[in-house]
Amino acid sequence: MLDLELLKTLVCVVDEGSFTRAATRVHRTQSTVSQQVRKLEQSVGKTLVLRDRAGGNVSATEDGELMLAYARRLLAIAGEAEHVVSAPRAARVMRLGVPEDFDVSRLTVLLAQFAASHGDVRLETASGMSSDLRAGLASGDLDLALVKREPGDGPCLAAWPERxxxxxxxxxxxxxxxxxxxxxxxxxxxxxxxxxxxxxxxxxxxxxxxxxxxxxxxxxxxxxxxxxxxxxxxxxxxxxxxxxxxxxxxxxPTELAIVTDQRALGPVEQDLLAALKQAIADDAQIAAA
The missing domain is CATH 3.40.190.10 (Periplasmic binding protein-like II)
Incomplete structure (x- = not known):
């Protein structure tokens, strides 16, 4: 396996054209830089740089140029991987629709608890008429919705009669x-x-x-x-x-139903569904099924 640190030293030496200048750039001694290049040459069994004893300049051999091309690509990929892994993850967006005429006093508390326990999820809640919420599900603008509807009007995840x-x-x-x-x-x-x-x-x-x-x-x-x-x-x-x-x-009675866009629910959606069910039950807003 090629050592990225050795490849980085090789690139630096050739770019600078000097072991001395390369040592200053990587904050190491000249002897250490020289040893790293020799170690890389030994690992591949090829001479990678030529040293001008008179002027002290360094240039890449034909094999060195080939190795440089791969070294630059490998270092770029390694840098990209480090950046992607260490960067803050983008929050996943969950979009919930609730009826305009729904009492959200208890719901807001439970949604805040859901958000606090799911730091990698950004919950967006919108209110509107049930017909608009259905349209939002159909267009993909919503993931879950509470809707008021005629009893049994289509599939749902949970439903309660509403007197x-x-x-x-x-x-x-x-x-x-x-x-x-x-x-x-x-x-x-x-x-x-x-x-x-x-x-x-x-x-x-x-x-x-x-x-x-x-x-x-x-x-x-x-x-x-x-x-x-x-x-x-x-x-x-x-x-x-x-x-x-x-x-x-x-x-x-009408019916209050939790509906989705027919996709299978993952763990996060299941947790949000549980919060919605608890909100409806805790508020005792509707008669027991």
């Missing part, structure tokens, strides 16, 4: 001819359920307020701007649950 209730404010208009609705944007499954339920019952309705955020919908309902359909966990003390006596029949 929905009609809610209004304490100061709501009970005599309104058309039901004022507080809605999430188009694509929200709650919005679809509300409109379908009222139209099936023959009750007129109109949009009183709409918001992308759960907090916005909760506040609008509490203020008496209208009624809405929310998951049970999202009902506030300032809300009043509405039932059949108020003209609001129960609706079937």
């Amino acid at each position: 929905l209730v009609w809610v209004g404010g304490r100061s709501r208009d009970r005599d309104a001819t058309a039901v004022p609705l507080v809605l999430f944007p188009q694509g929200c499954i709650y919005r679809k359920r509300m409109i379908y339920a009222l139209e099936s019952a023959g009750r007129p309705w109109h949009i009183a307020y709409h918001s992308h955020s759960l907090a916005g919908v909760q506040a609008a309902v509490a203020a008496g701007l209208g009624v809405s359909l929310l998951p049970e966990f999202a009902c506030l003390d300032t809300h009043v649950e509405l039932g059949e006596q108020e003209g609001f029949a129960p609706v079937l």
Whole structure:
């Protein structure tokens, strides 16, 4: 096996054209540099440099030139390997999507714990409508997502039923001819359920307020701007649950599901999946399956 240190000395001697100058460059004595070149010559059985006794100059022989070409390549590869191995590793990116109307109070704590225990992973979490999260999975922009959906709507990694209730404010208009609705944007499954339920019952309705955020919908309902359909966990003390006596029949549960892009999950994805399951269970946000 060729010694990289000896090859480095050979390159230095030929580049400098002198044992003396090469010794200064590598911070060794001239005799040590000379010995290293001789050792390399002995290992390959060839004379690699010629010494000009009169002027003290050094030049490569034909075999030396051949060895130099390989030496430079080997030293370059060794330097590259050292740089790559010693450099900080680029963090792997894990991208998670959560619904816009999902209570993330417990989830954020568990995601922070996941990030702390996976130093080589950069977790990116984005919120949005479930329809947008599905599109993100399909395009490869997300690795895992929590989505609100109709029960059993496709494969998933885990799923829980989500009980929905009609809610209004304490100061709501009970005599309104058309039901004022507080809605999430188009694509929200709650919005679809509300409109379908009222139209099936023959009750007129109109949009009183709409918001992308759960907090916005909760506040609008509490203020008496209208009624809405929310998951049970999202009902506030300032809300009043509405039932059949108020003209609001129960609706079937929706489903909160963890979905992916169909790839097999590795250890990191499995750990993130466990954190999501724990967040949902710990918050008791949905009824037990």
